[in-house]
Amino acid sequence: MHLNTHLDVDLVAIEADDEVTALIEFTAPELNSKEPRPDATVQVVLDRSGSMHGERLEAARLALIALVDRLAPTDRFGLVAFDDTVEVVVPAGPLTNKTAVKDAIRSVHSGGMTNLSAGLLRGLQEARRVAGPTGATVLLVSDGHANAGIVDHDQLSGVAASAHTHGVTTSTIGIGLDYDERLLASVAGGGQGGHAFAEDGDAAGAAVAGEVAGLLSKTVQAASLIIRPEASVDSVTIWHDLPTNPIDGGIMVELGDLWAGEHRKLVIGLKVPAKVALGLARIAAVELRYVAVPELTEHTLTTELHVNVVPGDQAAGRIPNPVVQQELLYQQTQDAKRRAADALADGDVAGAQATLDIAGAALAAAPACSVELDDEAQILRSLREQTAFAPGTAAKTMWMEHSRKNRKRGRD
Template sequence: MHISAHLDLDVVALETDSELAVLIELAAPSAPASATVRAASTLQVVLDRSGSMTGARIDGAKAALIGLVDKLDPSDNFGLVAFDDRVEVTVAAGPLTDKEAVKRAIGQLSARGSTDLSAGYLRGLQEAGRVAGATGATVLLISDGHANAGVTDPDRLGGIAAKANTDNITTSTLGYGLGYDERLMSAIACGGSGNELFAEEPDTAGALIADEVDGLLSQTAQAASLLINVAPQVRAVHVVNDLPVTTSNDGLLVELGSFYADETRKVLLTFDVPAIAALGLAQIASLRFTWVELPGLTQHTVTVPLHVNVVPGDQAAEGIPDPTVRTELVYLHLQQAKRRASGHLSSGAPTAALTEIRNAQAALAETLPTAPPHLREDLAEEAAALAYLADQTENGMIARAAKYSSMDAAYKSGKRGRVRPPSSEPN
């Protein structure tokens, strides 16, 4: 893993309060030179089979699952839990030694009943944990409806996903259609350090399921985390990205999840630094990165110290902020605005959502003229996404706007730098 850290300002004024932003860039290892070398993977699918999945939705999901079974090796673990108001272990998690039997079991599924999502998800986690080895497991939760039985609180389910993630079980979610609860699916994906996906049509859902498997099979790093240990003089640190964060005795622990081969990610931190009374180099934090490299399962730890130079006020005034770091900060604030807009849309407040979107468009327009050239493509794509959200909201397509906004913000913040599948782009 290649790691670099860039401060927006490398000097601060003596005896003056400061806020510093730090952009961390991470590049995952490449795939092994030999295409035959790959650690065995574990994929546990949790599929909603409630009555609303009848017809093209359940048929499309089954076709996609049969296709992914063909992509996996016999040594890979695969399991399938199907749920409605009951939970059924359709395929017990284990090696794919009999693919034809697994595909027959998938093909026999039919839609029925109501939606006890929590029971299905918890059973899926049990199955994943039962067979996951040193390489951990990925759970893919697919649902098209609002959970109407069992645990339905997003925070509780997100906490369950976060707990599983500490045991190296990642959870991704695929919301199917326009009737699912994006707040719940988003909370689970964020807590589980996975992808948050949205498919309105069966073909899109099938493509996204295939993309998720391709990502799983191309992983070169797992269980990545960042431990932030701040210096005594620092008042506060904030993780701007939408990532799972917990406080430990050693500092602030940020879960980064798994990395695909050659994937790049960006994480942005801000530090509230009170007035420093001594001139010279001052350490504000140390960043400790830990990850497990595949296929060798070798754990790596790298520590990166962060220093700033304390200078007289007149010298600090001549400092020029790093435009890349400052533009990245604006970009992530735009994702926060979209997350808030999604919340307003989900709660039936489209006017408030549109205000968030318009404010984000204004901030983007202000940033564009001074943005570094290498970030202008990202900003242009962001302008298109905001225009799409504004159009959908103004035309009453509230459910679509809420779901797209949530998914788009998740990719661009929690997985900032990861390339989103083309099949998840707006129509």
């Protein structure tokens, strides 16, 4: 792993309060072609409720068959299907008989209501039962709303978060325009996985393939970032929707697993009270902890954040780092997408449009733009148009954008 930090400003005026933004970057190692890939554990939880009948369920079956073909015989695979009841279609275990597993997948047919919580809980049980040293991934595929069993978003997110403490990552794929995007995004957030929106069967297959491709190239697991601000720092802002926990002297941010070569970015803000002495001043220590795969060895990387306290006239001439400023604006744009998606889910189209307009104006007013920010401006314009004639599509797209660009910033 490589760890780098950048500040938007490294000069602060003496006897003046200030705020500093830090960009923290870390890159996972590439796969070692000489090392055998560790066995993977993939547990699929498939919605087979009545709304999945036809093309959606057929596309899901084909995607799972392709997944089985891609896995090695020593990898562990399981399939739980749910409607208002739960069936363990394929007990989780090594793929010693792929033909039988694929026949079992083809046998899944649509049924009744959507007891998502029962399916998720059973899938998590199966994943924990067979998880290897590198943990397990649960892939929840659904096209509907939870209308039986536990339906509370926070509860279901908490279930996924609890499983993650035992090495189980939960990712979600929503199919079509009728599923509850806030629910699936919340479950993925709690489970430290990704969330994808698949408008049709082909997109669902691609989403399954992409998630598994990442799983099979995992080189880091259980990564966390600890930020220990100096006692004089008033507050720390994490510009990412990631699980955070207070610890002695700081904050711990859970980063989850990283795929080979993944270059992740994290933006934090630190409020620095007035300094009374000139010279170099430390404002925070940063510690990255992770477990390397496949050797399963623990590693720790550390660095420190410093500012130079200078006279006010010298600080007045400072030039902020445009790379850090642009990354902060990028994350503020992702936050705007999340807030706009929430507004659409509540039926507030005008509120969603206003949020997107404000974010677009901030991008237009940026002193220096990048290709990424130009792309974001175009995305906001497209989403703004969609809110008028396809609010469901816009909301789901925004949740997927937020999951990929905020929670997993840097993951391809």
